[in-house]
Amino acid sequence: MKSLGKIFRLIGLYFKVNLASAMEYRSSFLLQAFGIALSNASFVFFWWIAFEQIGGRIGGYDFRDVMFIWALTSSAFGASNILFGNMNGITRLIVSGELDTFLLQPKDVLVSLLCARTSLSAWGDLVYGFVLMALTHSSDGMAWIMFLGGTIVGGLLMTAISVTAHTFTFYFGDASLIGDMALEFIINFCIYPQGIYHGFVRALMFTLIPASFIVHVPLKLARSFDIMWLLIMLGASILYCTLAYWFFYRGLKKYESGNLIITRM
Amino acid sequence: MKALRKYFTVFRISLENAFVYRSNILGGLLFYSLFIFVFFNLWRAIYQEGQVSGYSLTQIVWYLCITELIGFGSRSNIFHQMNDDVKSGSIAYQLNRPYKYVIYQFFNALGVMVFNFLICGVLAIILGLVMVGPIPGFRFTTLPFALISVILGIIMNFFILMTLGLTAFRLEENIAFYLIYQKLVFMLGMFIPVEFLPLWLQNIAKWLPFSYVTWAPARLVVAFSWDLFWTVVPIQILWVFVAIILSMMMYGYGIKGIQAHGG
Numbered sequence: 330m331k332s333l334g335k336i337f338r339l340i341g342l343y344f345k346v347n348l349a350s351a352m353e354y355r356s357s358f359l360l361q362a363f364g365i366a367l368s369n370a371s372f373v374f375f376w377w378i379a380f381e382q383i384g385g386r387i388g389g390y391d392f393r394d395v396m397f398i399w400a401l402t403s404s405a406f407g408a409s410n411i412l413f414g415n416m417n418g419i420t421r422l423i424v425s426g427e428l429d430t431f432l433l434q435p436k437d438v439l440v441s442l443l444c445a446r447t448s449l450s451a452w453g454d455l456v457y458g459f460v461l462m463a464l465t466h467s468s469d470g471m472a473w474i475m476f477l478g479g480t481i482v483g484g485l486l487m488t489a490i491s492v493t494a495h496t497f498t499f500y501f502g503d504a505s506l507i508g509d510m511a512l513e514f515i516i517n518f519c520i521y522p523q524g525i526y527h528g529f530v531r532a533l534m535f536t537l538i539p540a541s542f543i544v545h546v547p548l549k550l551a552r553s554f555d556i557m558w559l560l561i562m563l564g565a566s567i568l569y570c571t572l573a574y575w576f577f578y579r580g581l582k583k584y585e586s587g588n589l590i591i592t593r594m
Numbered sequence: 595m596k597a598l599r600k601y602f603t604v605f606r607i608s609l610e611n612a613f614v615y616r617s618n619i620l621g622g623l624l625f626y627s628l629f630i631f632v633f634f635n636l637w638r639a640i641y642q643e644g645q646v647s648g649y650s651l652t653q654i655v656w657y658l659c660i661t662e663l664i665g666f667g668s669r670s671n672i673f674h675q676m677n678d679d680v681k682s683g684s685i686a687y688q689l690n691r692p693y694k695y696v697i698y699q700f701f702n703a704l705g706v707m708v709f710n711f712l713i714c715g716v717l718a719i720i721l722g723l724v725m726v727g728p729i730p731g732f733r734f735t736t737l738p739f740a741l742i743s744v745i746l747g748i749i750m751n752f753f754i755l756m757t758l759g760l761t762a763f764r765l766e767e768n769i770a771f772y773l774i775y776q777k778l779v780f781m782l783g784m785f786i787p788v789e790f791l792p793l794w795l796q797n798i799a800k801w802l803p804f805s806y807v808t809w810a811p812a813r814l815v816v817a818f819s820w821d822l823f824w825t826v827v828p829i830q831i832l833w834v835f836v837a838i839i840l841s842m843m844m845y846g847y848g849i850k851g852i853q854a855h856g857g
Contacts, residue, residue: 356767361769363770364773365773367777368777371777381792382646384644387640388636388639505617510628513628517628517629517632525635526635
C-alpha cells in the first residue's frame with residue numbers, strides 16, 4: 330500500500346513538471362488541444378446525420394448513448410496520454426537504447442518511463458469528453474459518475490494494453506506495429522455501438538481487446554446500475570494492469586544496454 | 595523529355611523504397627482491413643434499422659472501400675514533410691539542386707502513393723467481394739473513366755496538403771489547417787456520401803473542393819453515369835489546377851523570404 334502511495338506521488342510530480350513545461354509553449358499547447366477537440370467533433374456530425382436518416386437506434390444505442398461512449402473514449406484516451414505520454418513510445422525507447430536512463434533512476438522504471446512525457450493534444454481529448462457530456466448528459470448524475478470513474482479505469486486499461494503490446498519488443502524486436510495496432514483496435518471498438526459486432530468479435534472485446542470494460546460496461550452501468558458488473562469491470566482493470574506490469578518487468582530482464590550516452594533536459 | 599527523366603528516376607527510387615519497408619506495408623493493410631471491417635459492421639447495423647436514400651448496403655460498403663482506398667492511396671506524409679523542410683531550414687539545401695522543388699516532392703511521393711494504392715486496391719476488391727459480393731450493375735468498361743476521377747482526387751488531395759504544409763513559411767503553427775482539412779474531407783464524402791447530407795449542405799459542398807477528393811470518384815465507381823462523369827471530372831480538373839498553382843505560388847512566395855548564411 331505504501332509503495333502504491335509512492336507511485337501516485339511520483340505520477341503527481343511528473344504531471345506537475347510536464348504541465349509547467351507545456352505552459353511554456355502556451356499558444357502551441359492551446360492550438361493543438363483545440364485542433365484535436367475540433368477533429369473529434371466531426372464524428373458528432375456523422376452520428377447526427379446517421380440518426381437523422383434512420384431515426385431509431387443503431388446497434389442498440391441511441392444518440393445519447395453514442396455520445397456517452399465517445400465522451401468516455403476521448404477523455405480516457407486524453408487522461409492516459411496526459412499522465413503517461415510515453416505509452417506509445419516504449420518501443421522507440423527500447424530500440425534506441427534510451428531506456429538506460431530510466432534504469433539508473435531510483436524510482437519505479439515503468440512509471441518513470443511512462444510519465445516522462447506528456448501529450449499536449451491529449452488535453453483536447455480530455456476536455457472534449459467533458460464538453461460532450463455537459464451537452465448531452467448535463468443533469469444525469471449516474472452518467473457523470475460512470476463517466477468520471479470510467480475515465481480513470483479506461484485510461485489505465487488503455488495504458489495497460491499499450492504497455493503490453495510494446496513490451497513485445499523485449500521478446501521479438503521492434504513491436505511498434507503491434508503497439509499502434511493495439512491502440513487503434515481499442516479505440517475503434519470503443520467509439521461504435523457494441524451491438525454492431527457479434528460472436529467472436531464481441532468475445533474479443535471482453536478479452537484481448539477489452540473495449541467493453543472501457544466504455545460499454547460503464548454505459549450499461551450508467552443506464553441501469555448493477556453491482557456485479559461494476560465489480561467485474563474493476564476486477565478486469567486490476568487484472569490487466571497487473572499483467573501489463575508483470576509482463577514489462579519480465580521482458581526488461583532480457584534488455585541489453587547499448588551504452589548509449591544521452592542527456593535528459 | 596530529358597527534364598522528365600530525372601523526375602521519373604525520383605519516382606522509381608521512391609517506389610523501390612516503398613517495397614523495402616515491409617512493416618509499413620503490413621501495417622497499412624492491417625489498418626485498412628480494420629477500418630473496412632468496422633465500417634461494414636456499422637453500416638450493416640444502420641441498414642438493419644432502415645433504408646438510406648440513394649445507396650444499397652452493397653453500394654455503401656463498396657463506396658467506403660473506395661473512399662478509404664483513396665485515403666490510403668494518397669497517404670504521403672507531404673504536409674509534415676513540408677512543415678519539417680520549412681521549419682528545420684532544410685528547404686534551403688534544395689534551392690541549388692537541379693529540379694523544381696514542388697515537382698520533385700510530387701514524384702518523390704508518387705512512388706509511395708502508387709504502391710499504397712495498388713496494394714490496398716487488391717485488398718479493397720477482396721474485402722468488398724467477401725463482405726457484400728460484386729457491385730450491382732457494375733461494368734468494367736466504365737472503370738477506366740472512374741479511375742480517372744480517382745487519380746484526380748488523389749492528385750488534388752496531394753497538392754492541397756502541400757499548399758497547407760507550405761503555410762509554415764508564414765505561420766509557425768499550421769497543424770490546425772491540416773486537421774480542419776482532413777475533417778472536411780472526412781465529413782463531405784469520405785465517411786458519409788454527399789447525398790446523405792442535408793440539402794443546404796449539399797449545395798455548399800458542390801462549391802468546395804473537399805467532396806471531389808473522395809465522394810465523386812467513389813460514386814463513379816459504385817454507380818457510374820455519364821452525366822455524373824461530365825459534371826464532376828471537369829470540376830476536379832479545375833481544382834487540381836487551382837491546387838497546383840496555389841502550391842507553386844506558396845512556394846515561390848515563401849522562398850523569397852529565405853535567408854541562408856552558409857555553414
